[in-house]
Amino acid sequence: MSALELRRRAAQGEPSGWDAAVHPVLQRIYAARGVLQPAEVEHRLQRMLSPQALGGLDAATALLAEAIRDDWAILVAGDYDCDGATGTAVAVRGLRMLGAKRVSYAVPNRFVHGYGLTPALVDSLQPRPQLIVTVDNGVASVAGVARAQALGMRVIVTDHHLPGEQLPACDAMVNPNLTGDGFQSKALAGVGVMFYLLLALRATLRGQGAFAKGEPDLSVLLDLVSLGTVADLVPLDFNNRVLVEAGLRRIRSGKACAGIAALVECGKRSAATLCASDLGYAVGPRLNAAGRLEDMQLGVECLLTDDLAQARQYAGQLDGINRERRDLQAAMVAEAEAMTSGLQDIDAVGVALYEPSWHAGVVGLVASKLKERLHRPVISFAPASEDDTANLRGSGRSIPGFHLRDALAMIDARQPGLIERFGGHAMAAGLSLRAADFPRFATAFDAVARELIAPERLQAALYTDGELPAGSLSLDLARQLRAAGPWGQAFPEPLFDNVFECAGWKPMGEGHWRLNLRDPRDGSVHDAVMFNVGSATPPTQLRAAYELVINDWQGRESVRLLLRHIEHATV
Numbered sequence: 001m002s003a004l005e006l007r008r009r010a011a012q013g014e015p016s017g018w019d020a021a022v023h024p025v026l027q028r029i030y031a032a033r034g035v036l037q038p039a040e041v042e043h044r045l046q047r048m049l050s051p052q053a054l055g056g057l058d059a060a061t062a063l064l065a066e067a068i069r070d071d072w073a074i075l076v077a078g079d080y081d082c083d084g085a086t087g088t089a090v091a092v093r094g095l096r097m098l099g100a101k102r103v104s105y106a107v108p109n110r111f112v113h114g115y116g117l118t119p120a121l122v123d124s125l126q127p128r129p130q131l132i133v134t135v136d137n138g139v140a141s142v143a144g145v146a147r148a149q150a151l152g153m154r155v156i157v158t159d160h161h162l163p164g165e166q167l168p169a170c171d172a173m174v175n176p177n178l179t180g181d182g183f184q185s186k187a188l189a190g191v192g193v194m195f196y197l198l199l200a201l202r203a204t205l206r207g208q209g210a211f212a213k214g215e216p217d218l219s220v221l222l223d224l225v226s227l228g229t230v231a232d233l234v235p236l237d238f239n240n241r242v243l244v245e246a247g248l249r250r251i252r253s254g255k256a257c258a259g260i261a262a263l264v265e266c267g268k269r270s271a272a273t274l275c276a277s278d279l280g281y282a283v284g285p286r287l288n289a290a291g292r293l294e295d296m297q298l299g300v301e302c303l304l305t306d307d308l309a310q311a312r313q314y315a316g317q318l319d320g321i322n323r324e325r326r327d328l329q330a331a332m333v334a335e336a337e338a339m340t341s342g343l344q345d346i347d348a349v350g351v352a353l354y355e356p357s358w359h360a361g362v363v364g365l366v367a368s369k370l371k372e373r374l375h376r377p378v379i380s381f382a383p384a385s386e387d388d389t390a391n392l393r394g395s396g397r398s399i400p401g402f403h404l405r406d407a408l409a410m411i412d413a414r415q416p417g418l419i420e421r422f423g424g425h426a427m428a429a430g431l432s433l434r435a436a437d438f439p440r441f442a443t444a445f446d447a448v449a450r451e452l453i454a455p456e457r458l459q460a461a462l463y464t465d466g467e468l469p470a471g472s473l474s475l476d477l478a479r480q481l482r483a484a485g486p487w488g489q490a491f492p493e494p495l496f497d498n499v500f501e502c503a504g505w506k507p508m509g510e511g512h513w514r515l516n517l518r519d520p521r522d523g524s525v526h527d528a529v530m531f532n533v534g535s536a537t538p539p540t541q542l543r544a545a546y547e548l549v550i551n552d553w554q555g556r557e558s559v560r561l562l563l564r565h566i567e568h569a570t571v
Helices: 024-032 057-069 082-097 119-124 142-150 190-207 218-231 238-252 258-266 276-293 297-304 308-339 363-374 404-414 435-452 475-483
Strands: 005-008 074-077 103-106 131-134 154-158 172-174 351-354 378-385 388-397 421-424 428-434 461-464 496-508 512-518 525-530 541-553 556-568
Touching: 024 475, 057 131, 057 154, 057 172, 057 190, 074 082, 082 103, 082 190, 082 218, 082 276, 082 297, 119 142, 142 154, 154 190, 172 190, 190 218, 190 238, 218 238, 218 258, 218 276, 238 258, 238 276, 258 276, 258 297, 258 308, 276 297, 276 308, 297 308, 308 363, 351 363, 351 435, 363 378, 363 388, 378 428, 378 435, 388 404, 388 435, 404 421, 404 428, 404 435, 428 435, 475 541, 475 556, 496 525, 512 556, 525 541
Parallel strands: 005 461, 074 103, 074 131, 131 154, 154 172, 351 378, 525 556
Antiparallel strands: 378 388, 388 428, 421 428, 496 512, 496 541, 512 525, 541 556
């Protein structure tokens, strides 16, 4: 039980126009997320934003059309996270579908090449392609693009990260976050940007009469788009929900690519009932693990193969790497918690951590865990590699109201040269600096955090959708909630809070509870579970923040409360 303040979301307007079959609780949940009418959850593909407003597409599609017509060697330069891997697979599959015959890919090894299209990655490309297309990176690759062009290569950058003061001098750039871009959704993931580029390229080729034998159906790529979008934790605005829901429908209908099907199996999830949280918690981490600890080429190959047996073999390897990642993460988080055990008793606001034994591929996960515990922005650092301990790579996670990338930009402006490279978003960012400069950076980061974060924002809060009325904890409502998503970043899973009596409990596995909770209003008793509680025991009377989920055991469905937070209460 952590020191959280439970707060309830307020409706952002009055719901209207809903069918009587839509549970009133679900209408209330939608209203708390600004969704007031049925049209706002009609996630049909026909309602996705048109590519026409996305800046840079004309130049990019013209160059790609020329490359396809003249049979250029095209190389897709991806990234080593799940968004980058799925985006790379979408690019390779999509370009081949659209007629490109010589398409290859390269994903940087974070410990050898660094992040993005670096000069080191460009120099490693043999044979040299005529055209490089980046996915989920490139907006900050000034030196890498210059190196590629010096060697005679053309470069198209597709990215979704925020641009810095200087843009690379590439041949074309597609990024919804460029100043002046009229595209209404700034939340596209890297894989989403690539999907939009392929849609625009298909339209260009259609206009050139390239599809005499019928044009390809790019919707077959949406399972990959869905996975990358959810795993990258971009806000699920309406357009992203359309993309994610379309991909989930493909997976549920048994039409997923072999790699995703194998990863779903490996995660012990049912494809027929898969939801966005399954992509985020069971599929994405297994794919991400390859880029964190080894080489993301394994993950990309898993997503590119059409042989299910081969995909299962790749998925098994990825699962093994993910188990190793979990063990390493647990050890690093334990060390980080020991380092910060007294932090809340002092006046620290921006937290920077460094341990020479840490692994650069896992520091972002450590920052995420510590951010949750401390409710402060956290950046964790590790040596750049085993052979390069003089330089550090850091990964940070933030809290609402503190724009992490902008904070790094402030530090960079005030102390030029302290940070060697940085980039990212409001809630997550990465950077590199010299190990000798870590103390100076830690002081600067804390100073900026103190300047920008009001004290009241340091109170950790858990937002809920309020109480469920007596008699509402039903299988019908649980089914509607599961089908109502996709839930995710900025469109959070429904969470309720009620007071219960603990009618019984027992340990489950190591550090988990299985409980029977009685609703004092009507005497009904509900099955509940809570994970990662250690050796604690539940109070007799408690207020619980919980998700209403479906427990599917041997083909029989029942309601279960998945407890996210509990505190003592008086019934």
